Amino acid sequence: MKRLAPILAAACLLTVAARAQELDPVLQRHAEARGGMAAIEAIQSVDVQLTINEGWEVDAHYRATRDGDMRIDVFADGERVFTEALDQKKAWSLKKGEEKGAPITEEEGRILWRGVLGNVYGLHELAGQGVRVSVSGPEELDGESYWVVDLVHEDGFEDRYYLDAETYLVARQRSDHALHPAVDPEVRRFESRYSDYREVDGVLCAFLIEKFDLDSGGRVQLTTVRSRESNTTEDRSIFLMPTEPSAPLEVPGEY
Numbered sequence: 001m002k003r004l005a006p007i008l009a010a011a012c013l014l015t016v017a018a019r020a021q022e023l024d025p026v027l028q029r030h031a032e033a034r035g036g037m038a039a040i041e042a043i044q045s046v047d048v049q050l051t052i053n054e055g056w057e058v059d060a061h062y063r064a065t066r067d068g069d070m071r072i073d074v075f076a077d078g079e080r081v082f083t084e085a086l087d088q089k090k091a092w093s094l095k096k097g098e099e100k101g102a103p104i105t106e107e108e109g110r111i112l113w114r115g116v117l118g119n120v121y122g123l124h125e126l127a128g129q130g131v132r133v134s135v136s137g138p139e140e141l142d143g144e145s146y147w148v149v150d151l152v153h154e155d156g157f158e159d160r161y162y163l164d165a166e167t168y169l170v171a172r173q174r175s176d177h178a179l180h181p182a183v184d185p186e187v188r189r190f191e192s193r194y195s196d197y198r199e200v201d202g203v204l205c206a207f208l209i210e211k212f213d214l215d216s217g218g219r220v221q222l223t224t225v226r227s228r229e230s231n232t233t234e235d236r237s238i239f240l241m242p243t244e245p246s247a248p249l250e251v252p253g254e255y
Contacts (some may be wrong), residue, residue: 028124032168033167040121063233066116071085091105092241105154135147146171149189157175173192174214201229
């Protein structure tokens with residue numbers, strides 16, 4: 001078995017190398033800029049503590065896995081005020097003060113799954129997840145040069161990513177969506193801007209995300225990542241929809 005391990009590792013590297021030869025050069029450069037395809041694909045789960053400011057401020061704890069589990073708990077003044085989750089892509093929510101979860105719509109579930117794709121997977125992997133991916137550019141935007149990556153998800157939702165032409169990291173992302181679809185379904189044109197890239201387990205990740213309304217030009221949301229960990233999610237029961245009363249969650253601590 002000890003002799004077999006290096007053989008399997010070498011086979012894995014050869015598989016990654018073979019796929020790299022077939023990959024669009026821009027997506028390949030993007031993956032290399034973040035830390036390499038092997039490092040990105042080694043991420044099986046993420047655990048993120050963050051703060052969201054929209055004129056008022058909340059903390060959130062986001063967890064997601066490659067195989068279809070996801071949960072975000074939102075806290076205000078130390079109290080959980082909202083939870084949304086996926087249990088193997090089955091979507092549910094838990095409102096403030098409630099102890100039992102309730103299923104939510106398939107559309108809301110698709111929104112949560114797109115978030116998993118963006119937070120766990122690399123852009124180079126999305127074609128394998130049923131997303132149509134096309135690359136164009138370079139394109140000038142506000143005096144800067146970007147490679148453009150267009151995504152069309154299986155449900156028809158469209159995303160456009162702008163990769164910095166020099167660093168190949170995601171600098172901007174545009175899409176039309178509701179800011180908080182569970183509360184207000186109004187679809188607006190948004191642009192998210194990514195910065196403060198830091199290395200986490202060999203992969204560069206943005207720790208600051210600013211969202212702007214493209215029509216008004218105003219910033220509507222500022223998300224600051226306080227901590228991010230990979231492959232630490234072991235308790236999968238957290239993704240199960242609660243059907244019985246449980247102990248209250250505490251607000252995430254400072255990091």
